[in-house]
Amino acid sequence: MSRREQEEAFAKMVKEHELLIMKVCRVYAYDVHDRQDLFQEIVIQLWKAFPNFKGQSKVSTWMYKIAIYTAIAGLRKQKSFIRYSDPQQLPQDSVYVPYDETKDKQLEELYRAIAQLDEIEKAIVMLYLEGKTYDEMEEIMGISSGNLRVKVSRIKDKLKQIIKQ
Structure with a gap:
């Protein structure tokens, strides 16, 4: 598969499973900007792992695994994601x-x-x-x-x- 074909296949996969990534972001980041940052980080990690995806599991299973591990790793690194906050103080916006x-x-x-x-x-x-x-x-x-x-x-x-x- 050429680089262009790989990029097109990846873009199609991300577009088809965009809601999956958004759900992970919604669970692990409570601020709109943090969700956007996490979304981008997940896409970056998916792209890095994409050449090694052999199709031995469902695409959604593979994506969930990477998305969840990326979100948890981000929390552990104490980036700008909220680990826990008083529920009354959480933003009310959502997808x-x-x-x-x-x-x-x-x-x-x-x-x-x-x-x-x-x-x-x-x-x-x-x-x-x-x-x-x-x-x-x-x-x-x-x-x-x-x-x-x-x-x-x-x-x-x-x-x-x-x-x-």
């Missing part, structure tokens, strides 16, 4: 377009609760909400399926407790 006030409030409440989880818990809940199977989550996260089931159960309980507060 979500409101259409139902009740659902919008519930979604915002869920995002505020998710903001209080640690990096790994955020990744697991995001993949779970995306409808990923435990096998897909195992491939992305490198955590056994059985361990993931236990973590999901505990995360659900934790989110319920956070939302009740």
